C-alpha cells in the first residue's frame with residue numbers, strides 16, 4: 368500500500384540556512400506518528416513541507432489523499448463565532464462532516480455562539496482540531512497540538528485522535544516536546560535533530576530492537592566504547608560507578624551487566640544526546 372507520507376532526500380533552506388537536510392522517510396497509512404526533536408530541529412519545517420507551505424530546495428514530499436494542518440499557534444478567525452466557522456467550513460469543503468463536528472463540540476461543552484477570540488487556550492485547540500477533522504482528511508498534520516494545554520485537555524485531545532484513527536483510515540503526524548504524552552497514542556516515531564533525521568520507525572519494533580544495559584564503570588571509569596556481540600552503542604552515561612548504555616541489537620553480556628527493555632523516553636533521549644547515532648529503516652537490528 369502507498370505510504371500516507373513519503374519524504375525522499377528532502378532538503379529545505381531558509382535563505383542560506385539549511386533547516387532540513389537529506390531527509391528520507393515513509394509513514395504507512397493508518398499510523399499516528401510522533402515527530403520529536405529539540406527546538407530548531409526542523410519539525411515545523413518538515414510539517415510545512417508535508418502540507419505544501421514551504422518548497423523543498425532538494426528532494427520531494429508525497430502525500431496520499433487530502434491533508435489538513437493545524438499550525439502551532441492554532442489560527443482561528445478571532446471575530447467569528449464557532450458556528451460561523453463551522454458554516455464557513457461547510458460551504459468551502461465538499462467532504463465536510465458537520466454533524467461530527469457539532470457532536471464533538473457539544474460533548475466538549477464548547478458554546479457555538481462564542482467568538483474564537485474569547486475561547487480559552489484549551490478550547491481553541493479543540494476547535495482547531497475539530498475544524499481540521501471535519502474536513503475528513505487522509506493525513507492530519509498537527510504542530511504541537513498539546514502545547515499550553517492542561518493535563519486533562521491533553522488527554523482529551525489524544526483520546527479524540529485515537530477515536531478518529533480507530534473509526535476510519537486516518538494517518539496523523541504530530542509534533543511534541545513531551546514524549547510521555549505520546550506513549551499511549553503514537554505507534555510511529557520520527558526523531559529530528561539539527562535538521563537531520565535520526566529515527567523513523569514503528570515504535571514497537573524500535574523498543575524491541577533496543578536494550579538498556581547497566582553495569583560497572585571500567586577501571587578508567589569510562590563506559591566501554593562499544594558493546595560486544597551484535598549490538599551498536601547508541602549512547603550512555605555514568606552515575607557514580609555505574610554505567611548505563613542504550614544499545615541497538617543484542618549484545619553478548621558480561622555477567623556483571625544487566626539488560627532491560629528500553630522505554631520510549633529513554634530511547635528518544637539517548638538518540639538526541641548522540642546526534643551521530645541513527646535508527647532508520649535498513650539499519651541492522653531495527654524493524655524496517
Ligand SMILES: Nc1ncnc2c1ncn2[C@@H]1O[C@H](COP(=O)(O)OP(=O)(O)OP(=O)(O)O)[C@@H](O)[C@H]1O
Pocket residue numbers: 381382384385386404405406407408409410411412413
Ligand atoms: N521562516 C524562517 N526563516 C528563517 N529561518 C527559519 C524560518 N523558520 C525556521 N527557520 C530556522 O530553521 C530551523 C528549523 O526550524 P523549525 O521551526 O522547523 O524547528 P522546530 O523543530 O519546529 O523548532 P521548535 O521546537 O522550536 O518549534 C531553525 O534553525 C530555525 O531558526
